[in-house]
Structures are given as structure tokens and as C-alpha cells.
Amino acid sequence: MCLGVPGKVIAIDGLDATVDFFGVRKSLRLDIVDEPVQVGDYVLNHVGFAIRRIPPEEVQETLALFDQILEVSGAKEDLMAADVRGEMAAGKDQK
Amino acid sequence: MSNEDLFRQLKFRDPARARALAEALRHNMDAIGREVSVMHVCGSHEQAIARFGLRAVLPPGLELIMGPGCPVCVTDGPEVDEAVALAMQGVRVCTYGDMLRLPGTARSLADAQADGGKVEVVYSISQAVELAQAHPEEQVVFLASGFETTAVATAAVALASPPPNFSILSVHKYVPAAMEIVAASKETHIEGYVAAGHAAIITGWAIFEPFAARTGAPVVVAGFEPLDILAALVKLTELIRERRPEVANVYPRCVTKEGNLPAQRSLWRAFRTVTGRWRGIADVPGGNLELVPELAALDARNRFRIDTAGVRDAAAEEEAKGCICGRIMLGLATPEHCALFGTTCVPESPVGACMVSSEGQCRIWHTYGGVPDLRKVG
Numbered sequence: 001m002c003l004g005v006p007g008k009v010i011a012i013d014g015l016d017a018t019v020d021f022f023g024v025r026k027s028l029r030l031d032i033v034d035e036p037v038q039v040g041d042y043v044l045n046h047v048g049f050a051i052r053r054i055p056p057e058e059v060q061e062t063l064a065l066f067d068q069i070l071e072v073s074g075a076k077e078d079l080m081a082a083d084v085r086g087e088m089a090a091g092k093d094q095k
Numbered sequence: 096m097s098n099e100d101l102f103r104q105l106k107f108r109d110p111a112r113a114r115a116l117a118e119a120l121r122h123n124m125d126a127i128g129r130e131v132s133v134m135h136v137c138g139s140h141e142q143a144i145a146r147f148g149l150r151a152v153l154p155p156g157l158e159l160i161m162g163p164g165c166p167v168c169v170t171d172g173p174e175v176d177e178a179v180a181l182a183m184q185g186v187r188v189c190t191y192g193d194m195l196r197l198p199g200t201a202r203s204l205a206d207a208q209a210d211g212g213k214v215e216v217v218y219s220i221s222q223a224v225e226l227a228q229a230h231p232e233e234q235v236v237f238l239a240s241g242f243e244t245t246a247v248a249t250a251a252v253a254l255a256s257p258p259p260n261f262s263i264l265s266v267h268k269y270v271p272a273a274m275e276i277v278a279a280s281k282e283t284h285i286e287g288y289v290a291a292g293h294a295a296i297i298t299g300w301a302i303f304e305p306f307a308a309r310t311g312a313p314v315v316v317a318g319f320e321p322l323d324i325l326a327a328l329v330k331l332t333e334l335i336r337e338r339r340p341e342v343a344n345v346y347p348r349c350v351t352k353e354g355n356l357p358a359q360r361s362l363w364r365a366f367r368t369v370t371g372r373w374r375g376i377a378d379v380p381g382g383n384l385e386l387v388p389e390l391a392a393l394d395a396r397n398r399f400r401i402d403t404a405g406v407r408d409a410a411a412e413e414e415a416k417g418c419i420c421g422r423i424m425l426g427l428a429t430p431e432h433c434a435l436f437g438t439t440c441v442p443e444s445p446v447g448a449c450m451v452s453s454e455g456q457c458r459i460w461h462t463y464g465g466v467p468d469l470r471k472v473g
Binding site: 004027029031032033034044046047048049051052058061062078079080082083086089 | 139142143146191192218219220221222241244245247248250251254255293296297319348349355356357358361453454458459462
């Protein structure tokens with residue numbers, strides 16, 4: 001529940017951002033993010049809220065880590081991957 | 096560079112580096128020359144430790160124990176009862192998925208749902224707000240669980256003028272307060288702590304400095320990759336060896352000293368700490384987060400007369416059945432000490448809270464092979 005999954009900001013409307021998580025688009029709130037966020041930035045998601053803007057130099061590394069978590073988990077039973085998917089799902093679907 | 100290329104080069108799972116860290120750990124433990132117990136307080140850490148069999152590479156004298164690091168697990172039975180009672184009196188109760196099957200003193204929200212109560216699983220409190228907007232004729236309550244990291248999301252909603260038919264039943268818990276209970280326990284002797292990296296994104300690592308100074312136990316903030324955790328243990332044993340009760344941050348790629356200040360401001364504008372019961376553990380001074388008086392109108396406990404008489408069982412049922420979740424969460428026992436573990440208590444029909452949540456130690460150990468301490472199974 002506390003992993004914080006990275007996604008790329010696609011659009012911003014006030015405090016609502018549309019964010020791409022590994023191909024899945026979700027809406028995230030920007031109320032409590034630590035720094036101003038712009039389109040193209042990467043942010044960490046926790047239960048539908050951006051909690052950190054990822055500094056550009058850390059983006060690739062952070063994404064690769066999560067790719068790996070999701071990949072290892074061909075196994076459906078993997079709890080960490082399940083938590084990551086739950087985090088990705090946090091935020092309403094973009095129609 | 097593609098992500099694919101990058102993670103071939105990734106440093107966080109490199110076996111050679113893991114061996115070097117294990118060697119450094121052994122060196123530190125040799126220098127200490129006695130047995131040492133350290134504790135982490137994060138379900139995600141336990142997932143990584145169990146999944147990668149990390150305890151197998153620890154030196155024999157080093158015990159790595161999971162403490163109260165599962166927010167669902169420490170939500171108390173009577174708190175669940177309140178949500179069950181609300182659902183049974185016609186209120187629409189929304190909550191995170193892990194909470195659905197968490198037992199109250201007698202029933203869970205899943206039971207309430209089966210009996211016709213309106214219970215909705217949401218991934219985010221924002222979805223609960225949308226449900227309230229879509230159903231203005233109904234009362235919608237969000238059962239807000241989780242540690243401070245999750246409470247900041249609740250705070251953001253509470254401070255953003257949610258619709259009038261929306262309210263919050265806070266069962267949020269504040270981890271630093273529970274670390275005090277563990278540190279004061281005479282039954283365990285924890286010499287150092289691994290703190291949860293992503294929670295510290297919000298709080299910053301400096302929050303642990305007064306704790307370390309007061310208890311004499313160093314604290315190391317760690318990420319959740321295998322090498323993050325090993326590196327944290329190397330640093331922690333070094334601080335123990337040198338008798339330096341300090342805070343170290345081995346997760347600088349995410350955690351700063353001061354943390355996310357806007358989030359902290361929101362958190363403390365919306366919540367205050369109060370003494371609260373942690374399931375199976377104790378009354379923890381400052382361990383619960385309650386909405387501040389200025390937001391009392393949003394507090395479900397003020398809005399409704401919550402009568403749990405009809406859904407409550409005075410006897411602590413789990414303990415009566417032999418469940419030792421409380422001792423496990425305090426670090427006094429592990430799932431292998433529990434007669435129910437893997438027999439009558441399994442993920443499909445959990446007896447205790449630690450088997451319900453994906454962050455509970457029993458659930459994690461059951462998923463990754465029962466006793467994921469490979470030193471013990473050879």
C-alpha cells in the first residue's frame with residue numbers, strides 16, 4: 001500500500017492530472033505533491049494522489065525498478081506486484 | 096536507453112553486490128560479537144525480505160523482525176464494528192480493498208455486504224467523494240485506514256470541501272507512536288530500526304531523530320529492493336557497533352531530510368494524534384489520527400449515532416481461537432509459532448488480521464513458502 005508507483009503526467013486540469021502508468025491512464029490529484037508538476041514530469045502515486053515529483057535524473061532508474069517488480073510477477077500470487085497494480089488502479093479511469 | 100537495458104545494469108539486484116553487502120554485514124556482526132535483534136516496520140519490506148529469501152544471507156547472530164508495519168492489521172476490531180454498524184444502518188461505506196475482510200469483533204464489512212449492507216471497495220478516497228456526488232440522496236462514509244502516508248490523501252480531501260453527504264470514519268494510525276511502544280517493551284530488546292522509505296517520503300528522515308536520541312537505538316531509512324534492505328542492515332549494524340544512536344538515510348533517491356512539506360502541512364491541518372487502540376498490541380499514546388475539531392462536521396462519529404451493540408462480540412474472538420497476531424505484530428513471535436498458521440488460518444479463510452492483508456506477516460509468509468527464513472529449513 002505504501003510503495004508509490006511512478007507515472008508520466010499527460011495533462012493537467014487544475015489539481016487533476018491525467019497520468020500514464022505503464023500504459024494505463026488514470027486521474028491523479030495534485031493537492032499534496034511536494035513540487036509544482038508540469039506535463040511530461042513523472043510523479044509517484046499513492047492511493048490516487050501524487051506524493052512526489054521524481055527528479056528527471058531518477059526517472060529511468062525508478063521506472064526500471066517498477067518494470068522489474070511487475071515482470072518478476074508472472075506469478076499472480078506475488079503480493080508486491082499485486083500492491084503495485086492496486087496503486088496503479090488508484091485514481092479514476094479515464095474514459 | 097530503454098528500461099529493459101537499464102535494468103540489466105541495475106545495481107539493486109546485482110548478486111555480486113549482494114554478496115559484498117552480506118560480507119560487510121558479517122564483518123560488522125563479528126565486530127559486535129553477540130546476538131543482535133533489529134526491527135523493520137513495513138509490510139512492503141517484509142514482502143521483499145520474504146520474496147527474495149533475504150534472511151538466508153544474514154549472519155547467524157542477526158535477527159531481522161517485522162514490527163507493527165501493517166496498517167490494516169492494527170486496525171482494531173471495534174473500529175471495524177463502527178463501519179459494520181454504519182453499513183447495516185443504511186449508510187454507504189467505502190474503503191480500501193484490504194479492509195473488506197478484516198474481522199471486527201464479530202463481523203467484517205464483507206459479512207455486512209453479504210447481509211445487504213452497502214459496502215464499496217475503492218482504490219482512492221477520491222472515488223468515494225465521486226460516489227457521494229453521484230448519490231446526493233445518500234450518506235457516504237469513507238472508512239479511512241492506513242498510516243500517515245495514506246492519511247495525507249484523506250487530509251487533502253477533508254480540506255477540499257467535500258460534498259455535504261460525505262463524511263470520514265478515521266482509523267488512521269501514526270507509526271512513530273507505535274515504535275515508542277516497541278522500544279519500551281521489556282520482552283523484546285530491539286537495538287535498531289529499519290524505517291519505511293516511502294512513508295518517509297512524506298515525513299522526511301529527520302522525524303526519527305528524537306526517537307533515536309531518546310531510545311539509544313539507531314534508525315536507518317530504506318527502500319524496498321533487496322540491496323536497499325541489505326545496505327540498510329550494513330549501515331544499521333555499523334551504527335550499533337559504534338554505539339551511535341543516529342538516523343541514516345540509505346534511500347536518498349526518494350527520501351529527503353525534511354520530507355514533503357505541503358503534505359505534512361495538510362496532514363496536521365486535518366488531523367491530530369490521540370491515544371488509540373492498536374489491534375492485539377496496546378493503547379498507543381498518540382497512535383491514532385483523529386480529525387481536528389474544525390473538521391468535526393466531517394467526522395462520521397459526530398454525524399451519526401454509531402450503535403455497535405448489534406454487531407459486537409464482547410469476547411475477543413480471535414484470541415480465543417488461539418490467534419497470536421498481537422504478539423507477531425509486536426515482534427515477540429513469528430507465524431511459525433502459531434498453531435493456526437497454514438492450518439485453520441489461511442488467506443482464503445483468515446482467523447487473524449495478519450493473514451488478511453497483503454502487508455500482514457502471516458499472509459506474506461504463507462505466500463512465499465511458510466517459513467521464508469532459509470537458515471531454518473536448510
